[in-house]
Amino acid sequence: xxxxxxxxxxxxxxxxxxxxxxxxxxxxxxxxxxxxxxxxxxxxxxxxxxxxxxxxxxxxxxxxxxxxxxxxxxxxxxxxxxxxxxxxxxxxxxxxxxxxxxxxxxxxxxxxxxxxxxxxxxxxxxxxxxxxxxxxxxxxxxxxxxxxxxxxxxxxxxxxxxxxxxxxxxxxxxxxxxxxxxxxxxxxxxxxxxxxxxxxxxxxxxxxxxxxxxxxxxxxxxxxxxxxxxxxxxxxxxxxxxxxxxxxxxxxxxxxxxxxxxxxxxxxxxxxxxxxxxxxxxxxxxxxxxxxxxxxxxxxxxxxxxxxxxxxxxxxxxxxxxxxxxxxxxxxxx
Numbered sequence: 001x002x003x004x005x006x007x008x009x010x011x012x013x014x015x016x017x018x019x020x021x022x023x024x025x026x027x028x029x030x031x032x033x034x035x036x037x038x039x040x041x042x043x044x045x046x047x048x049x050x051x052x053x054x055x056x057x058x059x060x061x062x063x064x065x066x067x068x069x070x071x072x073x074x075x076x077x078x079x080x081x082x083x084x085x086x087x088x089x090x091x092x093x094x095x096x097x098x099x100x101x102x103x104x105x106x107x108x109x110x111x112x113x114x115x116x117x118x119x120x121x122x123x124x125x126x127x128x129x130x131x132x133x134x135x136x137x138x139x140x141x142x143x144x145x146x147x148x149x150x151x152x153x154x155x156x157x158x159x160x161x162x163x164x165x166x167x168x169x170x171x172x173x174x175x176x177x178x179x180x181x182x183x184x185x186x187x188x189x190x191x192x193x194x195x196x197x198x199x200x201x202x203x204x205x206x207x208x209x210x211x212x213x214x215x216x217x218x219x220x221x222x223x224x225x226x227x228x229x230x231x232x233x234x235x236x237x238x239x240x241x242x243x244x245x246x247x248x249x250x251x252x253x254x255x256x257x258x259x260x261x262x263x264x265x266x267x268x269x270x271x272x273x274x275x276x277x278x279x280x281x282x283x284x285x286x287x288x289x290x291x292x293x294x295x296x297x298x299x300x301x302x303x304x305x306x307x308x309x310x311x312x313x314x315x316x317x318x319x320x321x322x323x324x325x326x327x328x329x330x331x332x333x334x
Contacts, residue, residue: 020074027076028069035069043071045221072221075101098123104219104233105226109286110243111219111233114294126273126291133269142182149177152191167311169194172304176202179299183266184249184292197245202300204238234293242296246289266295 021040028035039046047056057079060068066082080086089097099119104111111117115126153174157165173190180188180198190199215231225231232239250271270288314321 024071024074024076027071031069033067033069033078034063034065038071043073043075045072048217072101075221077101101223102220103223103226105223105231107227107230108232109284110239110290110293112290113284113287114233114290116294116298117219117233118290122287126287129273130266130269130291133266142178145181146178149174149191156192167308168304171307171311172202172206172300173199175300175303175307178303179296183295183299184245185253185265185267186245186249197241198296201238201242201245202296204235204241205297206301207235234297239293242293243285243289246292247285266292 025038036044038044042048047053060070060079061081063081066080066085068079068081070077070079080089100117102117104117106112113122115123115130118126153170156170173194176196176199177188177191180186180190180196184198186198188196188198190196211231212235215226215233218225218229218231219233234242246267249267253267253271270291274283274288
């Protein structure tokens with residue numbers, strides 16, 4: 001009797017899975033959206049551990065269709081290739097596309113409350129409050145400091161000219177200094193030495209291993225697993241270090257407050273949010289630290305990579321180097 005019950009359960013489960021798979025598989029076809037047949041296990045994510053995600057997305061873009069249907073495991077998703085449609089999603093119809101599927105879960109407040117992962121209403125409130133920190137006028141104030149760090153960068157290249165230079169590491173040292181001062185007011189000398197409090201954090205942020213890869217795959221493609229396995233968006237050690245740095249800087253600024261309400265950098269804006277609150281909600285320390293962490297994480301790696309690739313391309317295109325030199329002389333010696 002038990003055997004028949006077990007066979008019946010397995011048969012019903014198999015039938016349910018098959019019917020669900022057929023419904024998932026036909027999702028985009030029924031809507032007339034161009035798509036490639038999904039894999040029964042991972043959907044369209046067959047590139048994982050095989051190809052760079054950027055190359056995969058480039059292949060989708062080269063399909064010459066305004067949008068392409070894909071599957072994140074068994075969840076349908078749409079890749080938009082048309083600039084016009086993307087503009088409508090990001091601007092005109094943005095109110096319908098505020099929230100994201102990815103999530104870092106309740107077990108990881110620093111990873112789950114930052115602007116990259118959090119949903120409305122927190123997302124809209126935090127974005128509106130922090131946008132004022134990065135106006136053109138305030139960014140121009142940083143030009144002298146950026147110029148100083150650029151000179152230090154040139155000095156480092158001159159000092160190491162006879163040794164192999166890791167461009168990515170060198171430029172990340174540089175961008176860490178820029179972001180550390182412009183966003184947190186923390187002086188750093190990583191451009192020359194490759195070391196410093198902020199550089200220790202960004203170095204840990206940039207390390208990836210098996211567990212970090214599993215964490216990110218879960219956050220992006222299967223967020224239900226995040227709370228089950230208590231996965232984290234940021235490495236635990238660097239997160240704790242950033243919390244310690246954040247608390248010390250905030251305490252120092254609150255003790256030496258000048259009374260002005262204008263936010264000079266990201267940290268000032270976060271302190272102001274803490275004092276003013278967000279409506280009836282109490283602003284937690286985790287919410288503020290989450291914004292500090294994502295601004296640091298989102299800036300040092302991307303900017304450092306762009307500078308490294310730009311330098312690489314310039315090295316292989318001497319004619320473009322000449323154009324850059326002429327443009328520099330034209331701007332700075334008029």
